[in-house]
Amino acid sequence: MATISDVVKKSGISKSTVSRVINNHPSVSEEKRRKVLQAMEELAYTPNPTARRMRGTLKSSVGLIIPNVTNPFFSYLIHHIEQRLSEHSIRLIIMQSSESREKELEFLDLLKQKQVDGIILAAVENEMEAILPYLEYGPVMLCNEYVQTGEIPIVRLDQERAAYIGVRHLIEKGYRRIAYCTGGLFAEDGKDKDRNNGLRRAMEEEGLPIRPEWVFVDQHTIADGREVMRRLWQMDDRPDAIFTGSDEVAAGMTLSARELSIRIPEDIAVLGFDDQPLAELTYPQLTTIHQPIDEMGRLAADVMIRLFTEDKPQNMNYELPISIVERQST
Amino acid sequence: MATISDVVKKSGISKSTVSRVINNHPSVSEEKRRKVLQAMEELAYTPNPTARRMRGTLKSSVGLIIPNVTNPFFSYLIHHIEQRLSEHSIRLIIMQSSESREKELEFLDLLKQKQVDGIILAAVENEMEAILPYLEYGPVMLCNEYVQTGEIPIVRLDQERAAYIGVRHLIEKGYRRIAYCTGGLFAEDGKDKDRNNGLRRAMEEEGLPIRPEWVFVDQHTIADGREVMRRLWQMDDRPDAIFTGSDEVAAGMTLSARELSIRIPEDIAVLGFDDQPLAELTYPQLTTIHQPIDEMGRLAADVMIRLFTEDKPQNMNYELPISIVERQST
DNA sequence: TTGTACGCGTTATCAC
DNA sequence: GTGATAACGCGTACAA
Numbered sequence: 001m002a003t004i005s006d007v008v009k010k011s012g013i014s015k016s017t018v019s020r021v022i023n024n025h026p027s028v029s030e031e032k033r034r035k036v037l038q039a040m041e042e043l044a045y046t047p048n049p050t051a052r053r054m055r056g057t058l059k060s061s062v063g064l065i066i067p068n069v070t071n072p073f074f075s076y077l078i079h080h081i082e083q084r085l086s087e088h089s090i091r092l093i094i095m096q097s098s099e100s101r102e103k104e105l106e107f108l109d110l111l112k113q114k115q116v117d118g119i120i121l122a123a124v125e126n127e128m129e130a131i132l133p134y135l136e137y138g139p140v141m142l143c144n145e146y147v148q149t150g151e152i153p154i155v156r157l158d159q160e161r162a163a164y165i166g167v168r169h170l171i172e173k174g175y176r177r178i179a180y181c182t183g184g185l186f187a188e189d190g191k192d193k194d195r196n197n198g199l200r201r202a203m204e205e206e207g208l209p210i211r212p213e214w215v216f217v218d219q220h221t222i223a224d225g226r227e228v229m230r231r232l233w234q235m236d237d238r239p240d241a242i243f244t245g246s247d248e249v250a251a252g253m254t255l256s257a258r259e260l261s262i263r264i265p266e267d268i269a270v271l272g273f274d275d276q277p278l279a280e281l282t283y284p285q286l287t288t289i290h291q292p293i294d295e296m297g298r299l300a301a302d303v304m305i306r307l308f309t310e311d312k313p314q315n316m317n318y319e320l321p322i323s324i325v326e327r328q329s330t
Numbered sequence: 331m332a333t334i335s336d337v338v339k340k341s342g343i344s345k346s347t348v349s350r351v352i353n354n355h356p357s358v359s360e361e362k363r364r365k366v367l368q369a370m371e372e373l374a375y376t377p378n379p380t381a382r383r384m385r386g387t388l389k390s391s392v393g394l395i396i397p398n399v400t401n402p403f404f405s406y407l408i409h410h411i412e413q414r415l416s417e418h419s420i421r422l423i424i425m426q427s428s429e430s431r432e433k434e435l436e437f438l439d440l441l442k443q444k445q446v447d448g449i450i451l452a453a454v455e456n457e458m459e460a461i462l463p464y465l466e467y468g469p470v471m472l473c474n475e476y477v478q479t480g481e482i483p484i485v486r487l488d489q490e491r492a493a494y495i496g497v498r499h500l501i502e503k504g505y506r507r508i509a510y511c512t513g514g515l516f517a518e519d520g521k522d523k524d525r526n527n528g529l530r531r532a533m534e535e536e537g538l539p540i541r542p543e544w545v546f547v548d549q550h551t552i553a554d555g556r557e558v559m560r561r562l563w564q565m566d567d568r569p570d571a572i573f574t575g576s577d578e579v580a581a582g583m584t585l586s587a588r589e590l591s592i593r594i595p596e597d598i599a600v601l602g603f604d605d606q607p608l609a610e611l612t613y614p615q616l617t618t619i620h621q622p623i624d625e626m627g628r629l630a631a632d633v634m635i636r637l638f639t640e641d642k643p644q645n646m647n648y649e650l651p652i653s654i655v656e657r658q659s660t
Numbered sequence: 661t662t663g664t665a666c667g668c669g670t671t672a673t674c675a676c
Numbered sequence: 677g678t679g680a681t682a683a684c685g686c687g688t689a690c691a692a
Contacts, residue, residue, distance in 0.1 A: 072402070
């Protein structure tokens, strides 16, 4: 690889002027600029990104912290973020936190060490108090996560409203005995609290009770969904509909329903979440909450790029609309 | 962030000796070593990776070139590679080639620029002649791709045998009129040629013909599979089984089968490929070829790490076994 | 407008 | 065993 010194030799022009040409500084005579450009061309010169990075003048990589790549929601998110970033020649580094607080902090530390120039958090395990200090070292933003604080840029979906819409849909279809299944916890202030609140609001509006034995927490996989349906069917008093936290879980339910000869939606309605490709594959196909992952990913990338280029960007709080896709499971 | 100079000041010991301590050089007195370590501790000093990289003494990132993250096969591959690499504090950079030759070369160029320290190619678009020159700039290896050349390390699955096993399975089940659907082309020497050859071998052994009108190329998605099934059903002369190139395509077929009231496997058997989670979700559940993605991913990471640490590693050609998972679609 | 000299943080070479 | 010094490739304050 040719270096700036090679260009200096070949063009007979000083290093600083060459550097000025590279960085498009105005004060360079046309003649020298031409000569330098020609030498660069002939040598196929490209500035060494590592050296630039050491000088502190380069932004070329952002880290994306997610729980797990194999979750289609996140793989789609990666896809759209990577596409947009690559248009700006910025590299995306994948960091799987595996829901570990330690790993999350380890990854954030890479910002401090200038291993990455910015970090998009698509999941947060630690308390915000632990995360905010890292803002000092470079841009950190949230994507698909919501935390009350004005300090950190956020791109997100309105999960409260999503859950509300979902439950309203069930109610309007005539279901009253509604079960709930979440990937988080059913606490006032824990993971997925927005969805929980949306559920509560919709249920309370109709005066419907949330029965504790019909609430399932920390459910994520197809296998989890399978098991939930089995447990529901061992109950004497069963719900007539269930609102799940993901299409995977809902898909798992369709599986055990088939095994147990349970009819969906006649015996029980199942509402998914995410609108993943598999929502069309199950039998019956899933009614589900559509999340605009593509828009969210591109927007997150755009925000990060603005964070790189502008000093004090304002209004860095985006909320994207969510809708319901009606198929056969409700 | 504290630098080596800070450690020098705090410990009163020269930069060279501090550096020796950092890099575990033997010739340092116990006393100085202790002092230096203590200063490092107090300052929470970590060597600056960028500076190390510029000196050429750091290997900390590998790029993974794949066509598309959203393909579950690749997202699982990413998962396993990232997990293993992160055990060694090595970062994984995702590069989606989108099946573009130009993009692939662009990414390979990052090796030249020392933006990444090694590259795993999980898909190759260009001819090997275009790729081999990059070996000069750092480790490049193939994963899940097979190209005849002794020069480049390879971790792969025996696709020829996989296809052979699949077709054998269909034949043993009594199917004789076998259609074929591939993500590549049906050429002697193009993409997916190994699978093609496995198919040919199995068919020829039984004296079965491969009928051109029953061969579908360049099929990848659920939508593609859906369409293929529709086209098959418009034929007067239909196959009694079809061997697909991926579970997605097979899943798409189950969808249009349902729409057209085609019974699987009674009217037509469908054999998937990959053994993805969705293979259990379709109706009927897919018989499919199981690929040990987990092992392959970990092994690829291990090979790359050996490429970093050993100078002239030998025997860098691994082939993992493949098996068939029998469910309901055949 | 142009060029010299220095610093970014590290490691390697060379003397002592 | 130890420490001064150069070097990696680049950008920039400063002087000219």
